[in-house]
Amino acid sequence: MKKALQSFSKVVAWHRNLRKTLHFHSFSSPPSCTFLGPNLPDVWVPKENTSPHTLLQENFQWTNDGRSAAILEGKTIAKHIKMEVTDEISRMKSEIGKFPKLAVVLVGDRRDSHTFIHIKLKACDKVGIETVVSQLPENCTENELLDVVSSFNDDQDVHGIVVQLPLPQHLDEERIMNIVNPEKDVDGFHPLNIGNLAIRGRKPFFIPCASKSCIELLLSHGVEIRGKRVVIIGRSKIAGLPTSLLLQRHHATVSLVHSYTTKPEEITAEADIVVADVGIPNVVRGNWIKKGAVVIDLGTNQVKDPNSQVFRLTGDVCFEEAVKVASAITPVPGGVGPVTISMLLSNTLDSAKRAFGMV
Ligand SMILES: NC(=O)C1=CN([C@@H]2O[C@H](COP(=O)(O)OP(=O)(O)OC[C@H]3O[C@@H](n4cnc5c(N)ncnc54)[C@H](OP(=O)(O)O)[C@@H]3O)[C@@H](O)[C@H]2O)C=CC1
Ligand SMILES: Nc1nc(=O)c2c([nH]1)NC[C@@H]1CN(c3ccc(C(=O)N[C@@H](CCC(=O)O)C(=O)O)cc3)C=[N+]21
Known part of the structure; x- marks a missing residue:
């Protein structure tokens, strides 16, 4: 009993610490957060040493005062996660x-x-x-x-x-x-893993990488998720659907927009956070976004430049328009994509650790 209390207070202390560093992140009651292993909490929480503290903002401002939105850059986060994965793999190699x-x-x-x-x-x-x-x-x-x-x-x-x-x-x-x-x-695409992601308290072996990447980008930049209205455009099993499930676990109020949705711009205009996962370049225009909203652009579309014939990466969001309205936005390239890749490395490491009995 004493041991259980000790470990519970450790968890609470860990939460408090996290709340201190990440500022925005709190749980309604600690016992509702089931720990699933070192890297699989009930919600996806960036590890303290993973999130570069320089990126953390004390008070995220949900405003656009007429200037450009903050850029939610993913490369630095990805680098930190990769460094951590590299260290853990070196340790694994030397130990076993x-x-x-x-x-x-x-x-x-x-x-x-x-x-x-x-x-x-x-x-x-x-x-x-x-x-x-x-x-x-x-x-x-x-x-x-x-x-x-x-x-x-x-x-x-x-x-x-x-x-x-x-x-x-x-x-x-x-x-x-x-x-x-x-x-x-x-x-994280197997029905068992998706199913367990859908139900709070259940334990998927893996959470899809792009979804973890979205959460990581939001949390590590100090963007509160809990209680916010999120609209996701797209319901693919790779990104849109699992991201909606993960955001619900983070207590957001989530709506999904898809190809049958009429007037999607009226729905997205209500959102505090817009996540685009469509696969159509620039489909989300500036006037789809509420002033001060946060925009996460998953779109990674290779578009051929008609003049140079060179392929360029274009997001689903018309960046030039959205950047003038949003409070923060991910760029393409250099936003969600690199973090998604680092999450794949992290998931693979977790799987090996489980196989080697290191968790
Ligand atoms: N950066 C990253 O880490 C990742 C990026 N991606 C990128 O995300 C994009 C989407 O890929 P993927 O997830 O495979 O998507 P899919 O092609 O599987 O699905 C696209 C979704 O968009 C919806 N949709 C299509 N047209 C419209 C429209 N006009 N209005 C509203 N919704 C629409 C579809 O609706 P319906 O369901 O009705 O068909 C569907 O749910 C691609 O550019 C891909 O490269 C994907 C994964 C990770
Ligand atoms: N089984 C499966 N798993 C996936 O995770 C999966 C998939 N299939 N099919 C396709 C989508 C797409 N996706 C991306 C991953 C990384 C970048 C990425 O690294 N993007 C970089 C640049 C990429 C470039 O230079 O072309 C960036 O945005 O900065 C993009 C997109 C994963 N997907």
Whole structure:
């Protein structure tokens, strides 16, 4: 009993400390926050030493006084997370002579998928995560793909499996996601993980990386989530839907806008926080945003410049317009994307730690 009380007061002290450093972040009652392991709290909370304190703002101002919005920059956060992952992997190697391994499955030849996989592999290499890539042709059968995933499920040296999405039309994404071992599902897309994310107090093995990235960006810049009205444009399983679930766990009031929503701009204009996950460049205009709102742009659209023929990254939000209205906004590139990648590294490390009994 005494021990339980001691650990409970440690948790409370940890919360108090966190509240002090992050200022905005508090829980209604500590016991409602179930701890799921070192890196899997009931809500996603940036670790103290992960969030660069220089970024923390004492009092986040939900205003735009006619100047530009604050830029919620992701590269520095990503760097801090990567540094921490690197340190932990070095420790793992020296203590038990083992390291995490990520398997990536790519079907077909999509240009953006190649880019994203290249970024993931490079990041893994940098922090000391071993990788294995299985590339299948565009016209592969579902059974061929299922076999590849199954072989990674069975491989004890593999701790994380990523099946790059989207898959070609003829393949049933749900069937493929279902077969990934939930304990290796570092993307967090398996129905068991999504389901457990949906219900507060339940314990997903992994939370999707882009969703964690959104929360991390908000919290580490001092943006309060609890009680805020959030509108997410898009309900994809990669980002929109899980982000809505995670934000609910953080006590936001969440609405989802999708392709059947009429007059989405009237709904987004009510939001304190707008999250765009559509995949259409510049679809969210300045007049969709309430003055002083915070804008998180997940869109990473490769758009060909008609003059130079060079591909440029464009977000879903028309940055030039939104920056004049919002109080804070993520840039593309350099906002959500880099943090998403670092979350994948962190999830893979967590999975290896679990496999090695280090948690
Ligand atoms: N930066 C990052 O970390 C990440 C970035 N992304 C990027 O996010 C973007 C979206 O990708 P992904 O999540 O795969 O999305 P999907 O293509 O799977 O889904 C898009 C969503 O947008 C909705 N939608 C489409 N058109 C409209 C519209 N005109 N108005 C309102 N809603 C609309 C769709 O509605 P409906 O459901 O009705 O079809 C759907 O829910 C891409 O640019 C991708 O690269 C994705 C993941 C991570
Ligand atoms: N199984 C699966 N898991 C995913 O997590 C997944 C996926 N499939 N399919 C596609 C989307 C998209 N996504 C991004 C990840 C990183 C950046 C990223 O690093 N962006 C950088 C720049 C990228 C560049 O230079 O092209 C930035 O915004 O600064 C972007 C997008 C993950 N996704």
